[in-house]
Structure formats: structure tokens, C-alpha cells
């Protein structure tokens with residue numbers, strides 16, 4: 090099949106919804122992928138444990154983590170792994186040269202922090218962005234969880250636990266679709282991979298069939314998040330994701346299979 094025919098076929102299949110030439114080249118290069126050296130696929134990170142990927146630690150007490158200087162963020166007191174902050178700063182400087190101002194809105198969130206977000210939504214203390222009060226409007230536990238899971242992770246299953254993931258500028262997809270937000274988004278789509286970042290929650294389609302809704306703000310530092318994803322795939326089990334309101338439905342929903350692994354293949 091020649092390239093033009095392949096592009097046509099892929100666009101019919103909706104693969105272009107997950108963006109772009111990279112996705113296409115990944116499909117075209119799938120044979121190359123298989124030939125990767127074995128050690129690269131199986132390489133383990135020394136700090137990867139089940140407790141780590143579940144966010145069961147305090148970033149402030151872990152010397153691999155650093156606080157994010159306020160000039161890069163919208164508030165004090167957020168953390169990233171040091172190598173992730175270093176890569177981000179290089180990207181920030183390059184973006185700034187091009188007139189694009191990246192602002193970190195959220196970074197590392199541990200299990201306890203995520204539990205707070207999740208349970209405030211579960212109990213109706215936080216109203217969802219579409220106006221839903223989960224506690225009042227949705228009676229059944231599974232349906233409640235699936236509604237919150239449109240945009241929020243269950244505690245123990247978030248990539249934000251890992252110190253490798255960052256939310257930029259706005260939590261509204263629409264912000265990234267016009268004006269300054271669109272310029273920033275296009276800049277990231279074009280350049281973020283050069284600094285090691287990919288966007289796991291692209292639009293759902295053939296490349297990503299399950300998981301959270303699209304998040305144009307969420308980016309992962311691949312050199313660490315890829316091995317952590319593979320670790321989670323092997324070691325994290327639904328029955329471990331417990332200790333918060335609604336945790337009785339984790340197995341039924343298959344949180345690991347559908348959400349932890351429901352990411353753009355480029356980020357795996």
C-alpha cells in the first residue's frame with residue numbers, strides 16, 4: 090500500500106483524531122517498534138514499586154522530587170521529579186522564545202491528595218464541570234464512578250502520582266481551541282516530543298478506545314512515564330485500588346485496563 094492510500098485509509102478510520110504525522114509514522118513504523126532492543130522494553134526503574142505508582146508517598150520527603158519554582162506555576166508548593174522539572178524548564182525556555190507562556194496548573198498529586206479530589210466529587214461537595222452533582226444526580230455506585238472518571242482518576246490509579254505528569258494552563262479543552270490557547274497547544278503538539286513529553290489523553294478513536302475524556306492540558310515525561318506505565322501494566326491490579334468511597338467498583342470497571350492503560354500508544 091503506498092503512503093497516500095494509507096493516509097486516506099487511516100483518516101477514514103479516524104486515526105487522525107489522535108493527531109498527526111507522529112501517529113501515522115508510528116503505525117508505519119510498527120515493524121521497527123518490534124525490533125527495539127529487548128533491554129529497552131524491559132528496563133526497570135530503580136524507584137518503581139507498587140506503592141510508588143499508587144502515590145503512596147510524600148513528595149516532600151522524597152529526595153528525587155523538587156518544588157516547582159513559582160515562575161513556572163500558578164501556585165507554590167507543587168512537586169515534580171527533578172529530571173522532569175529539568176526537561177520542562179528546557180521546554181519552557183524554548184516556548185518562551187517563541188512567545189508561548191507555559192503555566193503549570195497541576196503536577197505531582199499523591200494518593201491522599203487524589204482521594205480528596207475524588208471524594209469531594211463523590212459526595213457532591215465538588216460539582217462536576219458539566220454541572221452534575223454526583224451524590225444527588227446519580228444513584229448507582231458504578232455509574233457515579235464512571236461519571237467522575239470522565240476527567241478524574243481514582244486514588245491509586247493516576248499518572249499524577251508518578252511525578253512525571255503535568256497539567257498546563259487550563260482545565261478546559263475549549264481554551265486550547267482558540268487564540269492564545271490554540272497557539273500554545275499547536276506549539277506543544279509540534280515541539281513537546283523534542284523535550285520528552287507526550288499527550289496521553291488524546292481524543293478517543295481507533296488509537297485510544299477507553300479511558301478519560303480528552304485532556305488537551307495533560308502531558309507526560311516519556312523517559313520515565315513509559316517504564317512506569319509498563320510497570321503498572323504488569324504489577325498494578327484492580328483489587329489493589331482501594332481505600333476511598335466507591336472503591337467497590339474498581340474490578341467491575343477494570344480501572345487498570347481501561348484507564349491506567351487507556352492512553353495514546355505513543356506514550357506507552
Ligand SMILES: [Zn+2]
Pocket residue numbers: 195249254255256304306307308
Ligand atoms: Zn492531568
